[in-house]
Amino acid sequence: MASSPRRLSRPRDNRWIAGVCSGLGRRFGLGAGMVRLLFVLSCLLPGPQVLLYIALWILLPNEERYSAAY
Known part of the structure; x- marks a missing residue:
């Protein structure tokens, strides 16, 4: 059985600030x-790292949690 590809999202656990890292x-x-x-x-190093982090914070969706009960 093949595993599903991992989507890029911000998990709800293991966050420090926004979950981007x-x-x-x-x-x-x-x-x-x-x-x-x-x-x-x-x-x-010089560069737009903080701006990139903020952009990912805005653009990446939160990880969806599905409940066991339907």
Whole structure:
């Protein structure tokens, strides 16, 4: 049985600020802590990292939770 592809979304658990790093980690098979560390380190370099984070916060949907009861 093939697993379903992982959608890029912001999970409702394991969030610190908006869940962007956690969602990226889940999507690409990395730990949320590793993505957070990479983001913080990337902020030491010049570039639009914070703007990209804010854009992803706005554009990425929240993870949907389905209840067991229909």
